[in-house]
Amino acid sequence: MTNYPKPLRLEEQVGDKSISFETGAIAKQSGGAVIIRIGDTMVLSTAVQANKPKDTPPQFVPLSCDYKERTYAAGKIPGGFFKREGKAREKEVLASRLTDRAVRPLFPDYFNTETQVVNMVMSYDGINDADVVSINSASAALMISDIPWNGPVSAVRIGKLDGKFIMNPTNEQRLTSEMEMVICGTLNGILMVEGGAHELPNTDLIGAMEAARPELEKLCRLQIKMKEQVGKAKTAVATPEIKADLKAAVETMVKAEIEKILSSKPEKKAMEKALEEIRIKAYTAMTVKYPEDATASYQAKTVFEDILSEVWRRITLDTKIRTDGRKTEEVREINIDPGFLPRTHGSAVFTRGQTQALVVATLGTSDDKQMLDALEGKTFDRFMLHYNFPSYSVGEVKPDRGPGRREIG
Known part of the structure; x- marks a missing residue:
């Protein structure tokens, strides 16, 4: 018989x-699994990593975070012909990105193992939303798993009613709240802030963050307590040390060329192309020079980026002129061209420097409202962005497979 740890439940x-964490009851084959509960809203968060790291040096943290709502959680059957949930709704994508932004910065350097965090809403009481609290269970799942991670992180949604800050306001309270912010943090401080308000003074925004700090610390300490009781041993991450001779070789090879390029104030595309050629030259040279070291290209990349940052910063501060030729107090040229498209209801091209946006507005009737069939109930949205x-x-070649996560919300 498999010796699984006994279920553990902690509350704060x-x-x-009252928010509770529970583990050990379900999803026992995942790296870490935690159920968070607030009221009768429950989210199962799981964290799993692949069996071994990727063979190639890391370019970014190979992490995917998914937030999923199932209609059974609210005692409903999905609409449509198939009666089954389809692609992620806008709210699910935004909630997934919230979790991603909170946990991604805390992975160690050189972490290169495919990792997936899934937040599954299993019960919804119609009072307490699950999107923000699921960040806490995702963090707890990572904490007790074998995945190397420098957590914990915690999150609260904060509102303001009758001059008082409210932690994790109910759906009804959110309708009349003067502000709504999502605040994530660690024991060391605030990590992420997102939200909006009805023209509140800056002191109220600072006050909201100060009010959230002790609550975030409570949730962080609760996760640490859970890890101490049921946490698994973490997988070791061997971060390569930068060899002194490799660092010196890269610096000799690229520093003078970087300074020459940045000092010439080139056009953006030309600068990017020139820097890319130097970068590839350095990577290739170090790979050839140290064939027995699989991390040589990663070391060269790290040294190159450090040199580029240092030179770029020094030139800008010394000359008070940016690489595109603008002085530090100058802004890019702004141009607005209204009525760009002749047959639309409204259109304009907004240009700032090399960044452009073509914006089109279309007016419809009440029949054009978007119906949203969500856990909260059926609603209609009359404004769609x-x-x-x-x-x-951005001058790249990629297949168009519909809107990506960055384009949602």
């Missing part, structure tokens, strides 16, 4: 609500 008071980021806008 956050604001006027669609953002597109085509690959040609």
Whole structure:
């Protein structure tokens, strides 16, 4: 018989609500699994890493975060012909990105193992939303897993009613709240802030963050307590040390050329092309020079980026002129061209420097409202904002497979 750890449940008071973490009951084959509960809203968060790291040096953290709502959580059956959930709704994509932004910065350097975090809403009481609290269970799942991660991180949604800050306001309270912010943090400080308000003074925004700090610390310490009781041993990450001779070789090879390029104030495309050629030259040279070291290209990349940052910063501060020729107090030229498209209801091209946006407005009737069939119930949206980021806008070649996560919300 497999010796699974006994279920463990820990609870903490956050604001006027009780939040609990539970592990050991389900999803036992995942790296870490935690159920968070607030009221009768429950989210299962799991964290799993691949069996071994990628063979190539890391370019970014290979992490995917998914937030999924299932209609059974609210006692409903999905609409449509197939009666099954389809692609992620806008809210699910935004909630996934919230979790990603909170946990991604805390992975160690050179971490290169495919990792997936899934937040699954299993029960929804119609009162307490699951999107923000799921960040806490995702963090807890990473904490007790074998995945190397420098957490914990915690999150609260904060509102303001009758002059008082409210932690994790109910859906009804959010309708009349003067502000709504999502605040994530660690024991060391605030990590991420997102939200909006109705023209609140800056002191209130600072006050909201100060009010959130002790609540975030409670949730962080609760996760640490859970890790101490049921946490697995972490997988070791061998971060390569930068060899002194490799660092010196890269510096000799690229520093003078970087200074020459940046000092000449080239056009953006020309600068990027020139820097890329130097970068590839350095990577290739170090790979050939140290064939027995699989991390040589990673070391060269790290040294190159450090040199580029140092030279770029020094030139800008010394000359008070940026690489595109603008002085430090100058802004890029701004141009607005209204009525760009003749047959649309409204259009304009906004240009700032080399960044452009073609904006089109279309007016419809009440029949054009978008029906949203969500856990919260059926609603209709009369304002729709669609953002597109085509690959040609940055001079790249990519297949168009519909809007990506960055284009949602």
